[in-house]
Amino acid sequence: MNLTELLTTLEAPIVVRPTRRMTQGELESYLDKAADILRGNADHSEFRGYVFALLFYKRINDCYEEEVRTQADTLIKAGVEQEQALQLARDPQNHHFIVPEAADWAKVARTAKGQLGQALNDAMLAIERANAHRQNNFDGILTGKIDFNKQNELPRDKLVNLINHFGSKQFDRAHVSDDLFGNAYEYLIRNFASKAGKSSGEFYTPAEVGFLMSEMLEPKPGMSICDWASGSGGLLLQCLRYVKKRGGDVRQLFLHGQESNVVTYNISRINMILHGVPVWEHKQGDSLRDPRHLTSANRLKTFDRIIMNPPFSLEDWGHDTVASGDKFGRLSFGMPPASNGDWAWLQQIAKSLKDFVPENGESGKGMVVMSQGVLFRGQPEQTEEEDGQNQKADAEYVIRRGFVEADLIECIVVLPSKLFYGNGVPACLLLLNKNKPEARKGKTLMIWASRHFQKANPQNLLRPSDLMRILVPWRAFGDLDRAKTLVDSHAALLIREVEQNRDQRLADIEDVFGPVLAPLARLVAEQAELDALDLKVAAVNDAIAPEHKWFGPLATLKAEVEQVQVQIDAAGRGDKAALKAKLAKPKKQFDDARKLLIAAIKAHLKQLNKAIKELNKLQEERESREQEIRIAAEREIAHLNEAADDLRRICNDPDEARRYFALVNKGEIEENEFNLNLPRYVDTFEPEVVVPLSDAVRNLKAAEISAATARAELERIFAHVGVVQG
Numbered sequence: 001m002n003l004t005e006l007l008t009t010l011e012a013p014i015v016v017r018p019t020r021r022m023t024q025g026e027l028e029s030y031l032d033k034a035a036d037i038l039r040g041n042a043d044h045s046e047f048r049g050y051v052f053a054l055l056f057y058k059r060i061n062d063c064y065e066e067e068v069r070t071q072a073d074t075l076i077k078a079g080v081e082q083e084q085a086l087q088l089a090r091d092p093q094n095h096h097f098i099v100p101e102a103a104d105w106a107k108v109a110r111t112a113k114g115q116l117g118q119a120l121n122d123a124m125l126a127i128e129r130a131n132a133h134r135q136n137n138f139d140g141i142l143t144g145k146i147d148f149n150k151q152n153e154l155p156r157d158k159l160v161n162l163i164n165h166f167g168s169k170q171f172d173r174a175h176v177s178d179d180l181f182g183n184a185y186e187y188l189i190r191n192f193a194s195k196a197g198k199s200s201g202e203f204y205t206p207a208e209v210g211f212l213m214s215e216m217l218e219p220k221p222g223m224s225i226c227d228w229a230s231g232s233g234g235l236l237l238q239c240l241r242y243v244k245k246r247g248g249d250v251r252q253l254f255l256h257g258q259e260s261n262v263v264t265y266n267i268s269r270i271n272m273i274l275h276g277v278p279v280w281e282h283k284q285g286d287s288l289r290d291p292r293h294l295t296s297a298n299r300l301k302t303f304d305r306i307i308m309n310p311p312f313s314l315e316d317w318g319h320d321t322v323a324s325g326d327k328f329g330r331l332s333f334g335m336p337p338a339s340n341g342d343w344a345w346l347q348q349i350a351k352s353l354k355d356f357v358p359e360n361g362e363s364g365k366g367m368v369v370m371s372q373g374v375l376f377r378g379q380p381e382q383t384e385e386e387d388g389q390n391q392k393a394d395a396e397y398v399i400r401r402g403f404v405e406a407d408l409i410e411c412i413v414v415l416p417s418k419l420f421y422g423n424g425v426p427a428c429l430l431l432l433n434k435n436k437p438e439a440r441k442g443k444t445l446m447i448w449a450s451r452h453f454q455k456a457n458p459q460n461l462l463r464p465s466d467l468m469r470i471l472v473p474w475r476a477f478g479d480l481d482r483a484k485t486l487v488d489s490h491a492a493l494l495i496r497e498v499e500q501n502r503d504q505r506l507a508d509i510e511d512v513f514g515p516v517l518a519p520l521a522r523l524v525a526e527q528a529e530l531d532a533l534d535l536k537v538a539a540v541n542d543a544i545a546p547e548h549k550w551f552g553p554l555a556t557l558k559a560e561v562e563q564v565q566v567q568i569d570a571a572g573r574g575d576k577a578a579l580k581a582k583l584a585k586p587k588k589q590f591d592d593a594r595k596l597l598i599a600a601i602k603a604h605l606k607q608l609n610k611a612i613k614e615l616n617k618l619q620e621e622r623e624s625r626e627q628e629i630r631i632a633a634e635r636e637i638a639h640l641n642e643a644a645d646d647l648r649r650i651c652n653d654p655d656e657a658r659r660y661f662a663l664v665n666k667g668e669i670e671e672n673e674f675n676l677n678l679p680r681y682v683d684t685f686e687p688e689v690v691v692p693l694s695d696a697v698r699n700l701k702a703a704e705i706s707a708a709t710a711r712a713e714l715e716r717i718f719a720h721v722g723v724v725q726g
Contacts, residue, residue, distance in 0.1 A: 003553035003593055010600040014523070014611040021175050023512050024505070025625070027184040028191075030169065031055070035191055037162050038154070048192045049146050049263040050154060053124065054162060055188070056270045057142065059171045059181060060097040060127070061105040066172035067095050098130040109163050113156050116163070117149035124148075141269050145262045180508075182275040189232045189267065193421040194458055204231060204421055205309040205369065208462040209429075210238035213307055213367045215467075216411070216431055216474055219243055221252035223304035228287040228348060230257030233268035235307045237275060255280040256303065258287045288344055289318040291328060293352075300328045302354045306366035310345045312425050313371050317341025333402035334395055342374045343399045346430070350408055353434045363435035365410075372414065372426045374400070375676040401674040404444075404666060408432050411445045413470055414678050416453040418460045426450075444669065445478050447661045448682045452643070464494045464636055465643035469660070472647055478663030484651045491644035495637050502633035506626055513622040520615045523608055530605045535598050550601060557590040659683045 001009070022030070034055070038047040068089045075085035092098050099105075103123035111119040124142035131138040148154060171181065186207075193204035219225055219239045227235050236255045244250050255277065259265040265284040272280050283292035293301040319338040322331060330351040336343040345368065353364030378397030393401075403409055411431040418424055433440075449470050454461040468490050475490075476483035533550060534543070546555045564583040571579055650656050662681045672680050679685075691699070 001553065003557075003597070006550075006553050007596060007600050010604040014607050021177075021512050022169070022180075023508055023625075024180060024183060027176065027180065028187045031184055031188045032191060034162060034165050035188065037165060038158055047153070049266070050148070051162070051188070051192075052185075052267050052270060053142050053146050054120075054166055055185070056274070057124065057127065058105055058166045059176075059274070061099045061103075062170055062172040062175075064095055064097055064099040065104075066174060092130075098127070100126045100130050103127050103130075105167070109167050113160055116156065116159060117147075117151070117154070120148040120159075140262075141266050144266050146266075178274070178276055182271075185271060185274050186232075186234065186237075189234070189271070205234055206419055206421070206459065206461070207234070207238070208467065209309075209369065209415070209419060210235050210307075211241075212413075212462070212467050212470060213369075213429065214238040214242040215471055216429075217242075217305050217307060217365055217367050219253065219305050221248040221250075224254040224256065224301075225305040225307065226256040226258075226293060226301075226303040226352065227308050228258050228291070228306070228345070228352070229308050229310035230259045230268055230282065231264055231309070233257060233271045233282075235309065236280070237271070237277070239305065239307060240275075240277060251278045253279065256282075256293050256301070258283040258285060258292050260284070260286045286318065288341060288348065289321045291348070291352075300330065300348075300352050302352050302364065304354055304357065304362070304364055306349050306353060306364070306368075308345065308349065308366070309369040309420075310341075312342070312423060312427070313373065314341035314345075315339050317344050319344075333406075334399040336399065337395050340373075340377075340396070342370055343396055346370070346374065346403070346432075347399065349432060350403070350406075350434070353432065356435045363433060365434070366432040368430050368432075369420070369427055370430055372428045372677075374430070375412065375428065375678070380673050397674065400676065403432075404669050404674050404676075407436060407441060407666070408434070409444050409676075410436055410440060411447065411474060412676060412678065413447045413474075414450050416450045416460055416462070418458075419453075419462065421459060440477060442666045443477075444664050444666075444676075445474065445661065446664055446676075446678050446681050447473055448659070448678050448684050451660075463639055464498060465639035468494055468640065468643055469647060473661040478661060480651045480654060480657055483657075484648065487644050487647045487651065491640055494640050498633050498636045498640070502629055505629045509622060509625055509629070513618060517615060517619055517622065520612065520619065523612050523615070527605070527608045527612060530601060530608065533601065535601065537594070537598075540594060540598065551597070554590065554594055554597060557586065557593055560586040561590050655683075 034051055035048075038050060068086070071089035071094060072082070072085040075088055076082055080088070101107075103126040108116075108119050108123045121143070124146070128138040128140070128142055148159065169175070176184075189204055190207070213235065217239065219242055221243060225236060225239050227233075230236065236257055240250050240253055240255070243253055255272075257268060257280070259268055259282070262284060265282065269282055272282070281293070285292050291300055295301055317336070318341070319336070322335075322344075328351065330347050331344070332351070333347055334343075336347075349366040349368060353366050356363045374396070378394030378400065380397055380401075381393040409430060410433040411429075413429040413431075415427050415429065417426055420427060436443075447470055449466070452466045452469055454463050454466075472483050472486050472490050476486055529549070534540070540551060540554075541558070544551045544554045544558050546552050548555070561583065564579060564586060568576055568579045568583065650660055659682065664681045668681070669676065
């Protein structure tokens with residue numbers, strides 16, 4: 001390497017924070033800030049629509065540009081002229097989505113503040129029209145109930161801040177993978193649901209509840225699955241994940257949804273697109289008043305699986321529409337109360353489940369989240385002889401009795417409180433089976449799952465260990481011997497999932513930080529080399545040699561100076577003056593070069609120190625994140641092992657098992673007047689802790705001493721305050 005090359009190398013800036021892919025956590029934090037920009041200025045149901053629409057717009061814009069660049073570069077390398085290559089690269093047939101040039105994000109984002117709202121509306125409409133030919137077209141997906149000109153809902157300053165925020169990151173696939181972005185989109189949905197209150201909380205079911213429902217429903221390739229109150233589509237995606245995790249072909253799942261809220265409906269469509277769901281059919285409309293999934297004969301379609309979390313105890317559910325008769329024949333068990341639609345949803349599920357399907361040997365199954373009131377609301381008929389007055393049976397009692405007598409209810413799970421966003425009503429899960437297996441006919445498994453959960457704010461959480469406490473008795477269907485054999489396999493499976501999730505998150509950290517930190521070892525070695533150099537002039541002169549890594553480029557100049565100096569030393573007195581004049585130029589060149597090189601080495605060393613400091617910070621950040629991931633996994637695994645031990649104990653004691661689950665036959669339910677409230681069948685009583693009298697006396701004395709000490713300290717503080725004020 002000559003001197004010029006070495007100086008160029010030393011003077012080149014060291015990039016210490018190159019553009020890198022975001023981790024899941026970083027992307028989620030970034031989206032949190034996007035939501036916070038608008039929070040407090042728009043109606044809950046509206047402002048989430050703005051954020052989701054803009055995020056989707058930015059994603060498809062960046063992915064489209066990435067595809068165009070990649071295809072154009074390939075064509076240019078093949079000899080195509082640049083302009084023609086760009087034109088060919090924009091062929092709609094070569095892209096997942098189309099973004100017309102007029103709707104390019106960068107162009108729209110530069111629009112003046114006063115015209116920005118209209119520019120966004122125009123861009124959204126142009127994108128919808130450009131993608132109208134897609135299998136799942138974009139009709140209304142970015143414009144339905146969204147108007148960026150509504151300044152009373154969306155002040156211009158807020159809109160500009162939101163545009164600038166999304167414009168600060170690249171959302172193409174090189175920076176954010178499809179899975180990562182899909183997961184982050186679901187995170188943003190959950191974020192809005194958790195912070196927006198009841199009005200927005202209805203559209204999202206906590207992921208762990210959805211996981212549990214899919215595990216109990218066991219969807220399979222080839223099945224049709226429907227959610228009549230699909231919200232953001234999360235429950236349908238849980239069914240897809242269940243099949244994918246077991247190696248099934250998700251292209252053979254046929255997903256159907258219907259949602260009444262236009263904004264939420266469009267969010268669900270975007271959710272499906274971002275997750276790359278191959279086959280789905282979503283409808284917009286009120287499922288009880290106007291079900292949209294119908295046969296050619298205008299009958300309700302039937303499905304292999306139905307999964308739902310409809311609004312609890314809906315008051316205006318559509319009683320007026322069906323008061324004179326339901327043309328779809330859904331209310332065969334009875335007319336629900338006008339002020340509560342729970343049993344209307346349940347009857348719609350029962351009506352739209354398939355009967356026994358010979359192809360897969362199964363009948364239709366549905367799982368729904370319901371208010372616990374469906375288990376016990378409504379009274380049976382009372383005669384004057386029984387209670388001194390005549391009383392007709394309540395509507396909900398009649399319908400519930402009909403469901404029991406039709407043997408539709410296979411399992412009931414009572415859940416912990418505060419699991420659902422914006423709703424504190426105690427909830428349960430009902431699993432309906434249109435045609436139970438012979439061994440389960442006339443029986444209902446009841447699981448009391450409200451004891452074990454993680455307290456959190458604003459919502460409580462179900463941990464993997466809590467889910468195992470439900471899944472083991474469910475899969476054993478109350479059989480204690482079988483349950484004991486299932487504990488180990490379930491614990492191992494869930495632990496493996498925790499480990500896989502841990503390893504995936506660690507791999508994500510490696511993918512993000514690894515390339516950035518890769519130069520660290522080389523830079524540290526280079527720093528050590530430069531630190532060891534003596535940069536004093538005399539020391540540099542002594543060290544110059546052709547093979548020297550840093551001073552080698554000076555060797556030629558030094559040799560020229562030394563050569564002239566040798567001539568001077570050998571020359572006679574008359575020639576010395578001329579030779580000394582000849583020495584001036586190479587000596588100046590040598591001195592200047594040495595000075596430049598020493599200065600460049602010092603500047604480079606300063607750069608190195610700064611770069612290494614920055615990279616060490618990143619290394620510490622990486623190690624901290626990895627440690628958090630490992631600790632969280634260890635905690636979950638410990639919970640699972642504790643739960644497994646507890647389950648073994650429970651399954652070895654029938655009396656103890658009765659405190660958690662019970663297999664109840666139809667006769668026992670009839671004896672209880674078709675009341676399904678679980679405390680009638682499961683021993684939910686929590687025994688009081690027995691404290692020996694001596695311990696109680698000791699505890700009382702300790703409490704009295706503590707109270708007296710606190711009182712004395714409080715009096716001392718009050719006295720001190722009084723003195724100071726006086």
